[in-house]
Amino acid sequence: MAPKTFKRKLCASFKSYGKQKGKLNAEKMNLKHFSLEELQRATKNFSQECLVGSGAFGNVYRGTFHLEGTLAIKKPNAEQYTSTDEFRNEVRLLSKVKHNNLVGLVGFCEETGPKAAKILVYEYVTNGSLLDYIMGRGGRSLTWRQRVNIAIGAAKGIAHLHEGIHPSIIHRDIKPSNILIGEGFEAKVSDFGLVRSGPVGDQSHVSSLVKGTPGYLDPAYCASFHLTPFTDVYSFGVILLQLIAARPAVESSRSSTISHIINWARPSIEKGCIEEIIDANLLLEECNMEMMLKMGQLGLRCVVQVPRERPTMSQVWQELEANLNLAPEYPIPLDSQRFSSRSIHESVIRISNQSEHDYSQSIVSIDGIGLQRFHVDMDSVSFQSASLRCLEMSIDDDFSIPR
Structure with a gap:
């Protein structure tokens, strides 16, 4: 074989190998x-x-x-x-x-x-998403124990992304519609379209354009573009509050006042009056109010301003599980709990009089220069407050995958 002919065939073989190398091997x-x-x-x-x-x-x-x-x-x-x-x-x-x-x-x-x-x-996950239950679609609701178990399961899944895989994975879009409910009412975290590799070695963070969903975005991430596992912890803290109150992350009333669930729930949780914010469905059945209060307190710790002062996702599920194990085997009768029947009545009236939540929202993306509104999606409410603008950022059509 002539040298030139051999060289051409050899180069062709290497090119063919390079193309095959990138293909997906399903069996492997x-x-x-x-x-x-x-x-x-x-x-x-x-x-x-x-x-x-x-x-x-x-x-x-x-x-x-x-x-x-x-x-x-x-x-x-x-x-x-x-x-x-x-x-x-x-x-x-x-x-x-x-x-x-x-x-x-x-x-x-x-x-x-x-x-x-x-x-x-x-x-395929059979029982829809957590958002269906928070919104009460089709009359769906969850018992207090189901809510805690769903929180534990979802936290375990996210903790696995953060600590069970190397390099770690940051989800970036933790929200109720991305937590699916299985046949046994176990939580399954879904939708990995925005995931990014987390920091490795001595890195404290990875730099990333801000992507996520309004109401669940960590303000520290919005301000610094520094992405860490604590970004997911913040989002999960919002969900813990939603599990208690069955309320949108951000709600705009007819009077144009804007309320984030964190600011709305904080005063009641800090003074220990969980009955002021709890889902009315839980007030109509036997419920462990002490467990709900502890979950609310944990939710507030997840959303503190400084990311490193938040618990890890492993600490979140371990604390929830430990508190649940200490809870009575049988539900606590309502008349033995420390809040009055009047407060129950007022809470039921307050929640039942709320208008149906509007979960539509405007989606925007940060391009490093400014904000551009361009899409409509689910899970929260659009708002115009400049002081809360970081909460209005959400996913765009791009997503990043670890290279």
């Missing part, structure tokens, strides 16, 4: 590679009948498979992934995320050509 990652035709059959060609959720990223469909049963198919918008490598990096990352309190990735679909597709397939 213990995932299934679904064909687009399989997903179309399972979702009746991505029909409205199978649509179970939508957002800035795209749509989620319920798919029924012969062998795998029911799965959730996340079909992104065309602009969700800026490159094939970005999609592949996300798949590789999520394949490593295995925990009972994290929604598991089952497989993916990657096809090129006229029918190009980049789709993720997750386990």
Whole structure:
């Protein structure tokens, strides 16, 4: 063989190897590679009948498979992934995320050509999201013990991202709609579209454009662009308060006054009067008010101004679990608790008279220069206060995946 011919073949072989190296190996990652035709059959060609959720990223469909049963198919918008490598990096990352309190990735679909597709397939979680229960959709509600157990499970899942994976992962979008409720009412944290690798070694933080959801964004992150695991802790603290009060993170009344749940709940929690803010549904049944108060106090510690003064997510679930283990086996009768029937009546009237919460919100993104409003999504309420503007930042169509 002539030297030049041999050299050309050798170079071609190396180029071919380089292309193959970037491809996803489903078997190695213990995932299934679904064909687009399989997903179309399972979702009746991505029909409205199978649509179970939508957002800035795209749509989620319920798919029924012969062998795998029911799965959730996340079909992104065309602009969700800026490159094939970005999609592949996300798949590789999520394949490593295995925990009972994290929604598991089952497989993916990657096809090129006229029918190009980049789709993720997750386990299907049966009982909707925590947001459904906070909003009371379809008359849904949770007992006090279910609320604590959901908080413990979600905290364990987030703690696994922070401490059980190396390098650590910061979720960046902890909110009720991203905490799904399983068949046994266990919590499963979902939607990893905004995840970032956390600090490594001696790093105290990673620098990142601010992305997240209004009402759940850590003001310290908004002000400094410094992302740490404590950013997720802040968001979770807001959720703890919502589990107690069944109230939006940010609420705007007809009088245009704006109230964040932290500022609204703090006075009552600090003076130990949890009955002033508790969900009326809990006042109509036997409830451990002391446990609710402790959860509220923990929520306030999660949202303190200085990130390093907040507990870690492991400390959060351990404290919740320890307090729950000390709680009486049987519910505490209402007449044995320290608040009066009058306060119960006033709380029920106060909450029942509240207008239906508007969970629509304006979504904005920081580009390092200014704010630009461009999208509408769920989970909180839009507001105009300049002093609270950092709470108005939310996800855009971009997301970052560890490289």
